[in-house]
Amino acid sequence: MPALINDKVEHFLAYATLATVGNLNCRTRQGRLMLVLFLFILALGLEIAQTFSPGRSTEFLDAVAGWMGACLAFIPLRLVQIRSLN
Numbered sequence: 001m002p003a004l005i006n007d008k009v010e011h012f013l014a015y016a017t018l019a020t021v022g023n024l025n026c027r028t029r030q031g032r033l034m035l036v037l038f039l040f041i042l043a044l045g046l047e048i049a050q051t052f053s054p055g056r057s058t059e060f061l062d063a064v065a066g067w068m069g070a071c072l073a074f075i076p077l078r079l080v081q082i083r084s085l086n
Helices: 007-023 029-052 060-085
Strands: none
Touching: 007 029, 007 060, 029 060
């Protein structure tokens, strides 16, 4: 399927959305770290799985774009959480 935007931007936005929704349920620092680790493993696993799907190819940068989206999504969410404590 052709990318509607840039392929890397789509991965970034998808994982940023997953991180945002997941962060709403994480109350502890350990929970947020586990979420980021899970999303990293998910990104890598899905890219590796594509090697077994006909017509698909593995791109390590897709996994990196997804993981960066997950990590960067935590910054504004964390700032809101810090401000709400004051």
